[in-house]
Ligand SMILES: Nc1ncnc2c1ncn2[C@@H]1O[C@H](COP(=O)(O)OP(=O)(O)OP(=O)(O)O)[C@@H](O)[C@H]1O
């Protein structure tokens with residue numbers, strides 16, 4: 001549905017996007033995730049047609065639209081600022097795009113009513129935008145974009161102005177809406193949790209480049225680079241030396257001397273590797289474990305966070321590993337600082353990342 005081919009965007013002497021290529025399928029929920037200034041909005045502007053690339057091509061539905069103006073593309077954008085018309089009622093704000101398209105009045109009413117119901121805005125249709133809360137305005141901005149039934153909907157940090165509770169609720173509503181309508185969504189956020197909960201696939205951007213594109217599971221459990229591993233969720237990044245290779249395992253010596261088996265991966269270079277160990281995959285116990293990768297440690301820090309407990313464990317050679325235990329009443333809990341414990345991590349829960 002949307003394809004970027006080798007896109008670069010240069011502003012003066014500054015390269016905002018560098019050789020970005022990807023394809024987004026029809027009906028897919030794709031998220032651009034990355035820190036401030038990495039090029040997310042620039043990418044959206046090239047797709048919507050508010051800007052043109054320095055080099056490369058933009059295709060929508062297989063057609064080259066690189067130099068087509070926004071109104072010639074079957075794309076709609078929800079702006080972070082909502083950009084509602086202050087003097088128009090909520091109803092007229094939503095109907096605006098259809099009126100511009102000179103659609104028959106009866107058809108407009110049917111479409112607008114349906115979208116109003118979908119976004120639960122029925123009681124507000126006669127108000128002006130200034131008489132709504134931030135979350136309600138957000139829904140109007142969405143309704144206004146959806147009512148035109150674009151093939152592609154671009155959403156630039158559309159939830160960033162909402163409070164935590166509304167934000168969580170809107171995530172679910174948006175995702176359900178997208179499924180129901182079958183529209184291709186391109187969603188921009190710098191919030192990794194938002195990206196993980198909503199997306200089919202995520203493109204992680206850093207400094208104008210795509211670091212990795214994959215399903216949420218791939219991005220989380222098989223991060224390609226150190227940047228991806230640390231940007232998405234918490235992780236332990238540890239340098240290691242490969243001692244031997246065989247039976248699908250790499251025997252690695254970590255900084256400090258601890259030796260662990262790591263699931264082999266074709267991208268592992270023979271000598272030095274960078275490992276990512278997710279804190280929630282590190283198991284702790286007062287009694288020793290059976291199996292591979294069992295090693296002693298001492299609890300250095302323990303922070304109670306309600307549903308989970310964040311711990312720092314010092315292992316061989318002074319290496320510090322973060323662990324996250326779920327307070328589920330099942331596993332051993334209530335470790336205290338200074339306590340000696342046994343740790344275990346499965347070889348497949350350690351991923352090899354590139355620098
Ligand atoms: N018109 C412009 N002229 C010069 N530099 C620009 C222009 N537009 C964007 N940039 C630069 O390009 C880079 C990418 O900007 P962009 O707006 O795409 O970032 P972003 O990922 O959306 O960030 P944020 O999360 O803060 O919105 C930034 O460093 C920005 O300063």
Ligand SMILES: [Mg+2]
Pocket residue numbers: 040041042
């Ligand atoms: Mg932006």
